Amino acid sequence: DAGVIQSPRHEVTEMGQEVTLRCKPISGHDYLFWYRQTMMRGLELLIYFNNNVPIDDSGMPEDRFSAKMPNASFSTLKIQPSEPRDSAVYFCASSPRVSGANVLTFGAGSRLTVL
């Protein structure tokens, strides 16, 4: 298995532009998580899905952020419009359905820089 695949690995954009980050989870994993990592705030959970359905989006910072999972093999995190404070590394992770113990497999991350 190729693991969790994220794209792009690096994105540099200007304030106000739309940013779309993509994720392909491991086949057969029921859960998909989007995290954001910054030096100041550490690793923050933005949203997670179960069987393509968003379960908890309480970590999504603002309406500028949206996430979708149209099918079991693809998810997107969109920021529109982007702001400099959105600069961070965004990670996607997936996990199988194991009662009481969800072990996450992370992608390599998408480093976003908003100028």
Next chain:
Amino acid sequence: SQQGEEDPQALSIQEGENATMNCSYKTSINNLQWYRQNSGRGLVHLILIRSNEREKHSGRLRVTLDTSKKSSSLLITASRAADTASYFCATKIGGSEKLVFGKGTKLTVNP
């Protein structure tokens, strides 16, 4: 707010020495996990310890859990330069599938 907090924030040791990192958390947990993150990479799962376990081993890793003190420790024995990374504890809260991470301990192992 963070559920788990690692201590120390940074640790520098010589190759061959043992490294101990601690994690404290705030609320009751089902299990606690430790992850490693090499610079510029994603997190990698190391070990999971359930709330009814007190100690667990995996190779050179030893994890303890004290639910009465709401704390866990990760011991890496006979450290190697390749162990240089950041180490995070993560806790699953209640019935949710949310895994909440601490801010990590940055370990440097000098050759």
